[in-house]
Amino acid sequence: MASTSAPVGGKATTGQGLFTRQSSGLVRELGVPAATGIALASVAVVNTFINFYSGLFNFTKVDMVLPLLLAAGIWLVAMFAYRYLLRAIPRAGGEYIYMSRIISPAVGTMIGIATAVGFSYTLSANANFAANYVPFALNSLGAAFNSSALTSAATSISGTTTCVTVTCSPGLVICAVGMLVIVGLASVFSLRRIAQVILALVIFQVVAFVVLGFLLATHSHQDFVNALGSYSGKSTAYNDVIALAQKNGIPLGVDIGASLLVVPFMVLNYNGVLYSYYVGGELKRPGSTYIWASVISLGLLIVVWVGVWLLMLNTIGLDFMQAQAQVGGTSDYGNITNLQANAGGLGYGLVLSGDPVSKILIGLAVPAAEIAVDLAFVAVVTRVIFALAFDRMLPISLAKISERNASPVNAIILAVIVAIGFTIAGSILNIANISANLALFFALVLLCGSIAATALPFRRPELIYKPGTNDVDRIAGIPTAAVWGGVSTLLALFTVGVIIAKPNVFGAFSVASIGSLIVIFFSGPIIYAIARRIRLTSSSIDIRLAMRELPPE
Amino acid sequence: MFLRRSRKRALRLYFATDVHGSDRCFRKFLAAADSYEADVLVLGGDIAGKGLVPIRSHNGTLTAKVRGEAVTVPRSEEQTLRAEINRLGFYCVIAADSEFERMEQEKPYLEAAFERAIVDQIEGWCRLAEERLASKVRCIITPGNDDPRSIDAVLKAASRIESPEAEICDLGPVLMASCGDVTPTPWNTEREYSEEELGARLEKILEPAPAGNKMVVNFHCPPYGSGLDFAAELDANLLPVIRGGRPSIVPVGSKAVRDVIKRHQPVVGLHGHIHESRAAQKIGASMCLNPGSDYTADILRGAIVDFAEDGSFIDFLFTTG
Numbered sequence: 001m002a003s004t005s006a007p008v009g010g011k012a013t014t015g016q017g018l019f020t021r022q023s024s025g026l027v028r029e030l031g032v033p034a035a036t037g038i039a040l041a042s043v044a045v046v047n048t049f050i051n052f053y054s055g056l057f058n059f060t061k062v063d064m065v066l067p068l069l070l071a072a073g074i075w076l077v078a079m080f081a082y083r084y085l086l087r088a089i090p091r092a093g094g095e096y097i098y099m100s101r102i103i104s105p106a107v108g109t110m111i112g113i114a115t116a117v118g119f120s121y122t123l124s125a126n127a128n129f130a131a132n133y134v135p136f137a138l139n140s141l142g143a144a145f146n147s148s149a150l151t152s153a154a155t156s157i158s159g160t161t162t163c164v165t166v167t168c169s170p171g172l173v174i175c176a177v178g179m180l181v182i183v184g185l186a187s188v189f190s191l192r193r194i195a196q197v198i199l200a201l202v203i204f205q206v207v208a209f210v211v212l213g214f215l216l217a218t219h220s221h222q223d224f225v226n227a228l229g230s231y232s233g234k235s236t237a238y239n240d241v242i243a244l245a246q247k248n249g250i251p252l253g254v255d256i257g258a259s260l261l262v263v264p265f266m267v268l269n270y271n272g273v274l275y276s277y278y279v280g281g282e283l284k285r286p287g288s289t290y291i292w293a294s295v296i297s298l299g300l301l302i303v304v305w306v307g308v309w310l311l312m313l314n315t316i317g318l319d320f321m322q323a324q325a326q327v328g329g330t331s332d333y334g335n336i337t338n339l340q341a342n343a344g345g346l347g348y349g350l351v352l353s354g355d356p357v358s359k360i361l362i363g364l365a366v367p368a369a370e371i372a373v374d375l376a377f378v379a380v381v382t383r384v385i386f387a388l389a390f391d392r393m394l395p396i397s398l399a400k401i402s403e404r405n406a407s408p409v410n411a412i413i414l415a416v417i418v419a420i421g422f423t424i425a426g427s428i429l430n431i432a433n434i435s436a437n438l439a440l441f442f443a444l445v446l447l448c449g450s451i452a453a454t455a456l457p458f459r460r461p462e463l464i465y466k467p468g469t470n471d472v473d474r475i476a477g478i479p480t481a482a483v484w485g486g487v488s489t490l491l492a493l494f495t496v497g498v499i500i501a502k503p504n505v506f507g508a509f510s511v512a513s514i515g516s517l518i519v520i521f522f523s524g525p526i527i528y529a530i531a532r533r534i535r536l537t538s539s540s541i542d543i544r545l546a547m548r549e550l551p552p553e
Numbered sequence: 554m555f556l557r558r559s560r561k562r563a564l565r566l567y568f569a570t571d572v573h574g575s576d577r578c579f580r581k582f583l584a585a586a587d588s589y590e591a592d593v594l595v596l597g598g599d600i601a602g603k604g605l606v607p608i609r610s611h612n613g614t615l616t617a618k619v620r621g622e623a624v625t626v627p628r629s630e631e632q633t634l635r636a637e638i639n640r641l642g643f644y645c646v647i648a649a650d651s652e653f654e655r656m657e658q659e660k661p662y663l664e665a666a667f668e669r670a671i672v673d674q675i676e677g678w679c680r681l682a683e684e685r686l687a688s689k690v691r692c693i694i695t696p697g698n699d700d701p702r703s704i705d706a707v708l709k710a711a712s713r714i715e716s717p718e719a720e721i722c723d724l725g726p727v728l729m730a731s732c733g734d735v736t737p738t739p740w741n742t743e744r745e746y747s748e749e750e751l752g753a754r755l756e757k758i759l760e761p762a763p764a765g766n767k768m769v770v771n772f773h774c775p776p777y778g779s780g781l782d783f784a785a786e787l788d789a790n791l792l793p794v795i796r797g798g799r800p801s802i803v804p805v806g807s808k809a810v811r812d813v814i815k816r817h818q819p820v821v822g823l824h825g826h827i828h829e830s831r832a833a834q835k836i837g838a839s840m841c842l843n844p845g846s847d848y849t850a851d852i853l854r855g856a857i858v859d860f861a862e863d864g865s866f867i868d869f870l871f872t873t874g
Contacts, residue, residue: 037798
């Protein structure tokens with residue numbers, strides 16, 4: 001019934017050199033506006049402040065303009081590589097499908113398993129982000145409603161304690177776990193209802209972002225210095241923060257080399273911008289629609305993010321932002337101001353806002369964005385769990401659909417449980433480390449897609465033959481898909497390399513951290529081997545048959 | 554499930570569906586008997602293609618639009634061009650411009666051209682089955698809602714194919730009931746019935762089933778809300794509805810099929826119709842399967858299903874061949 005490869009519906013038309021008959025199928029009519037909407041809705045706009053902060057926290061002397069542009073360039077190259085994947089496999093299901101079809105079903109399955117684990121980590125990371133912003137949200141609401149109870153709740157919720165040898169914040173862990181439980185419960189409702197909630201949350205965060213931009217644009221640097229003094233109850237707060245950084249030997253200013261190291265965080269920023277390929281089967285003229293939608297989305301995001309960063313440079317000042325990110329966790333900083341350092345741009349907006357509505361919007365922007373992302377991600381994780389259950393890697397009962405509301409209750413429970421496990425394990429990491437892990441995961445996903453594009457003209461050339469020929473498009477004798485895929489692979493490798501080569505970003509490598517990476521990235525072959533072994537003793541069907549290619553001749 | 558001991562297999566069935574005119578997928582379907590050691594092949598409906606590409610002949614060359622691009626090849630490359638057009642399951646016809654104009658203007662003339670192309674292809678497939686299948690392998694093909702009724706007679710007449718549409722056939726350990734009817738779709742295709750009518754038709758098919766026999770149902774339409782029936786929600790213009798930045802996905806299966814499965818509890822339900830809803834789901838004791846379809850990428854999706862001597866279901870595996 002559903003997706004087909006041509007306009008259908010009983011029309012007789014030679015306009016496209018094709019007659020169609022009365023048969024079922026979608027009309028391929030999603031145009032550039034709809035595809036652009038899908039791409040932009042897939043990007044968590046306010047997360048840019050988390051990533052700005054992560055960059056400023058992990059590295060000194062960085063400025064975001066160059067990394068924002070370079071990261072956009074990486075996605076631009078990837079966009080051209082993915083265009084070939086979209087053309088070859090128009091009903092895309094992501095990198096798992098690309099690797100299955102182009103490299104091998106076994107590799108695809110293994111990547112599917114790793115993706116399921118990695119996506120569960122993303123659920124947890126978003127919950128951790130939201131939890132880390134709960135104190136900020138409470139402070140904002142406290143300021144909006146003049147409530148000291150909310151402000152004190154913010155202080156107590158972020159209090160830390162030592163468990164064995166590890167320092168963590170039980171209040172924040174409870175918030176993160178609570179959010180995951182709420183997301184899990186909400187996910188049991190119908191997909192249509194969830195989509196409406198997601199849309200409302202996305203609109204909320206976009207409004208907050210616009211309000212913040214307005215505040216930054218309509219206030220001078222001196223306004224911010226005064227406002228911070230007033231917010232902190234100390235008129236010299238602004239200069240005191242910079243002085244504290246200088247006293248601690250933190251270098252301030254701009255260094256191009258250091259700025260390059262922030263590129264992975266900005267790559268993470270744009271994650272989702274190419275997601276219109278997920279509906280490739282429904283796009284009108286898929287190749288060009290996808291390119292236009294992605295270019296427009298990338299262009300808009302560059303303008304908005306570079307614009308906001310420039311506004312922050314003008315109104316807040318680079319030295320202050322660098323100093324605050326570096327000393328924000330010290331007790332000396334706490335003596336100067338209670339402005340939460342990792343709130344970044346949103347914190348500056350809170351300081352500048354004069355009305356309760358702006359304070360509420362800014363305070364709740366990140367939790368709203370993270371809940372929206374997690375609600376969407378539960379659907380993604382459960383879809384991957386389904387695929388694994390249907391491939392018999394996981395028990396089929398995990399794919400059980402509730403008759404009452406057509407929701408996959410068992411898969412949702414599993415996804416939330418795994419995410420809670422990651423959340424508790426991640427409670428010993430700071431927000432910047434979590435960003436770094438996410439950046440690594442999504443860079444590896446990008447790497448898989450890029451490798452698939454590179455291999456496409458060699459492994460499955462027939463899928464991208466120029467019509468009427470037995471050859472593919474070439475540049476200087478090299479298949480064009482391989483050129484774009486190869487460049488994209490190199491850029492993805494650069495991104496992965498920068499992250500892995502900087503242990504100060506991840507924290508020092510330890511048995512536990514290396515073990516975690518192995519669990520995520522090698523879980524595929526391990527689970528496959530175990531599942532096959534067990535099934536060989538209990539079933540009459542070898543799961544290897546699932547991947548056997550049938551000879552047409 | 555992991556700790557259960559394997560039971561001895563008495564029957565292996567391979568099920569695929571919705572190949573929509575794809576020659577390569579049909580050839581793979583025949584090859585599945587050997588590759589998967591299947592005793593019975595079942596192709597569960599929607600075997601006809603949806604498009605007809607006009608090819609113009611001029612001065613020893615052939616010109617057609619392939620995936621929206623105009624392509625001209627020498628006459629000697631006709632088979633290559635035909636194969637490329639068929640990659641999307643489309644038929645092609647070489648004719649004069651006047652004939653194409655008539656097809657454009659006269660719907661019955663176009664329908665007749667389609668019917669000829671569909672019947673020709675299926676007759677060819679029947680011959681291919683005769684050539685390629687080992688004598689011990691049974692090959693069952695039943696129609697779906699996208700198949701014109703004219704193919705029923707072609708399938709019935711084929712010596713190497715069985716087409717027990719609206720009947721019960723004996724597969725050895727199990728009996729199989731087949732029906733290609735569906736509930737109404739936005740496209741007003743063939744073999745569409747209201748939920749009440751469909752329920753009555755299914756009951757009538759199952760009526761003669763002897764009590765105590767294990768049953769398999771080969772119903773093209775999947776049960777409602779089962780996960781085997783998730784498709785994009787469409788608006789009045791048949792465009793996908795976007796909600797929250799994603800296409801809205803809704804169940805579109807049949808409540809009548811679900812009720813019949815609940816009532817009769819076949820050991821296995823074989824379904825298709827919704828290409829992107831590859832899924833397995835238990836409804837009571839019935840294991841319902843929709844292997845999905847990916848014929849436009851030359852991929853044959855299917856399901857291997859094993860049965861024990863007493864007709865009980867042992868296990869299934871989705872395949873991507």
